[in-house]
Amino acid sequence: NAGVTQTPKFQVLKTGQSMTLQCAQDMNHEYMSWYRQDPGMGLRLIHYSVGAGITDQGEVPNGYNVSRSTTEDFPLRLLSAAPSQTSVYFCASSYSSEAYNSPLHFGNGTRLTVT
C-alpha cells in the first residue's frame, strides 16, 4: 500500500514550457486534489476531483489543467510555465467526496522551479 505517489520529486522548467505532474493513489479514494505551497502562505487549492470524470477549480486554478479518467490517477498539467508557478506542489486524496469531512492523505510533493 503505497498511499499517494507523486512524480517527479524535482523539476526545472524554462518559461513557456509545459509539463505534467503525476499523482496516483492506491487507496480507492473518491476525492483527489492538488495544492501548491509557497513560503508564508500555507497551502492553496488548485483543482480537485470528487470522482472519476469530475473535476472542479479551487482557489488558484489559472495556468493549470487537470483530468480524472480513473479513480487512481489525477495528473496536473502546466500549460505554459511561468516563474510565478515556482512552488512545491502536493497531491492529496481522501475517501470521502467531502474533503473537509475526512482526513487528507498527502504525497511527498514535487518541487518545481521555473526560470
Next chain:
Amino acid sequence: SQQGEEDPQALSIQEGENATMNCSYKTSINNLQWYRQNSGRGLVHLILIRSNEREKHSGRLRVTLDTSKKSSSLLITASRAADTASYFCAGGDSWGKLQFGAGTQVVVTP
C-alpha cells in the same frame, strides 16, 4: 484567501515542555483539522474536531475548538525532538473544501 491563521508563526521549546499553538478562522466551519509537516515531506493528518465538539485528545495531542471565537488550539504535551515540524490548521469552508493556514514552525531541542 486563507481560512486559518496560526499563532505563533514559530515556537522553540525544550524536550519535555508543552507546546501550544493557536488557529483562528474566518468563516463558519463543519470541522477543523490539524496536520503536521516534516521538512521536505507531505502533510500528515493529526486530528479532526467537529464543530459540535469542544475538546479532543489523541495520544499527547489535545485540541480545543471555540466556535464562538472562531478559534482552535493544539497542545502537544511532553514534547520530543521528533515533534520538530510545521503544524497547520485547516477549516472546511462553506463550499465543502479545506483551507489551510500558513502554519506554526515548532523546534524542539534536546
